[in-house]
Amino acid sequence: xxxxxxxxxxxxxxxxxxxxxxxxxxxxxxxxxxxxxxxxxxxxxxxxxxxxxxxxxxxxxxxxxxxxxxxxxxxxxxxxxxxxxxxxxxxxxxxxxxxxxxxxxxxxxxxxxxxxxxxxxxxxxxxxxxxxxxxxxxxxxxxxxxxxxxxxxxxxxxxxxxxxxxxxxxxxxxxxxxxxxxxxxxxxxxxxxxxxxxxxxxxxxxxxxxxxxxxxxxxxxxxxxxxxxxxxxxxxxxxxxxxxxxxxxxxxxxxxxxxxxxxxxxxxxxxxxxxxxxxxxxxx
Numbered sequence: 374x375x376x377x378x379x380x381x382x383x384x385x386x387x388x389x390x391x392x393x394x395x396x397x398x399x400x401x402x403x404x405x406x407x408x409x410x411x412x413x414x415x416x417x418x419x420x421x422x423x424x425x426x427x428x429x430x431x432x433x434x435x436x437x438x439x440x441x442x443x444x445x446x447x448x449x450x451x452x453x454x455x456x457x458x459x460x461x462x463x464x465x466x467x468x469x470x471x472x473x474x475x476x477x478x479x480x481x482x483x484x485x486x487x488x489x490x491x492x493x494x495x496x497x498x499x500x501x502x503x504x505x506x507x508x509x510x511x512x513x514x515x516x517x518x519x520x521x522x523x524x525x526x527x528x529x530x531x532x533x534x535x536x537x538x539x540x541x542x543x544x545x546x547x548x549x550x551x552x553x554x555x556x557x558x559x560x561x562x563x564x565x566x567x568x569x570x571x572x573x574x575x576x577x578x579x580x581x582x583x584x585x586x587x588x589x590x591x592x593x594x595x596x597x598x599x600x601x602x603x604x605x606x607x608x609x610x611x612x613x614x615x616x617x618x619x620x621x622x623x624x625x626x627x628x629x630x631x632x633x634x635x636x637x638x639x640x641x642x643x644x645x646x647x648x649x650x651x652x653x654x655x656x657x
Contacts, residue, residue, distance in 0.1 A: 374416070375399050456485040457550050458509035462496050462516050469493055472514055472539060476546060484550045496533060501525045510534060510549070512542060551654070559651045564588020564625065566596075566645040572630065579637040580612075580630045583645065590629065590647045591622045598636065599644040606636045 376399030378386040389395045397410075413419050459476065463469035473491050480486045489507045490500065496511060496518035502525070504511050511518075511526070511533040518526065518533055526533050536542045570582035590596075592613040598606040612632040613620050623629050631645065 455483075456487045457546065458487045458489050458504075458507050459546070460500050460504045460507075460509050460511045461488055461491045462500060462511070462513050463491075463493055464515035466493055468514055468539075472512075472542060475539070475543060476512075479543070479546060479550065481550075486546070486550070495519055496522050498522050498525050501529065501531050501533075504531045505529045512536070512546075514539070514542065559653055561649045561651050562588070563594055563647040563649060564590055566590050566629070566631065566647060568639050568641055568643040568645065570641060571639055577632065579639060580632050581639040581643070581645070583629050583631050585623050585625050585627050585629065586644075587625050588647065589622055589624045590631070590645075591649075592620065594647050594649050596631075596633065596648070597646045598633075598639070599646055600640065600642075606633070606638075608636060609634045 375397060377397075378389055379396040379398075380386055380389075381394050383396075386395065411422060413422060461469065461473055461476070463472060469491055473488055476486055476488065487509075489509050490503050492500070495516055496513050498519075498521050500511060501518075501522050503509070504526075509531075511531065513533060513535045515537055517535065523533070525531070534542075534545060536545075565586045565588060566583045567586050568581045568583050572580040572582055574580055590610075590613065592610050594610070596608065596610055597604050610631060611634040612630075613623065614630040615623055615627060620629065
């Protein structure tokens, strides 16, 4: 219930019309910036409206959480364009327009830039709330967050970046966008192994008695079976042995026994190509 109304000078009011700034006493809690008031005639109507609002807020929070936790690389796999979301606050309108224009031009066909909010003035709690719900980074140019906004950002894990040189903003945003680029997968060939004899071990199966022709064979590496120049299997090593001992790595000129994960149809003369897959980060 509204227990008292005061105008800007502290004078008591009976009612307030449109565009009238007022101080309200009687609320159970402190509303968030940007929330609206709805006046109803009875307490029953108020309770119904509050219940509906809480249900709507819970549903929206669930949707926001789901969206913010989705992995950017899974979006890439689904053909969706990953975005770097930004809330931009500047000291003057001219700086704001210039900075936003530059940031929007940084978008590429692989990574987008979305400015979810732009404004002039200090970084406030409402900016932090918006950044939290939209999974955005706050960019402040020649402005600072107030104490409440800073505390809210720390509690909510919202990142606030403060700058006074526009080129520093561009460099940092480019670096952040580079982190959203899908890495390049590069294959690094480690060595070749030739199958020379097949051994049958009870409870284990067929083992490829092999010779490391060049390079090396590493137990943690990937391996493909090549027969007459055709790849017939690709997977991982289950066991690598030298004589009777388990080995981690063997070099050219050494003999070994190899057991593969899920494949035993070796034939003498098969070539086992050993390789690693390396992820290389990309930059803009």
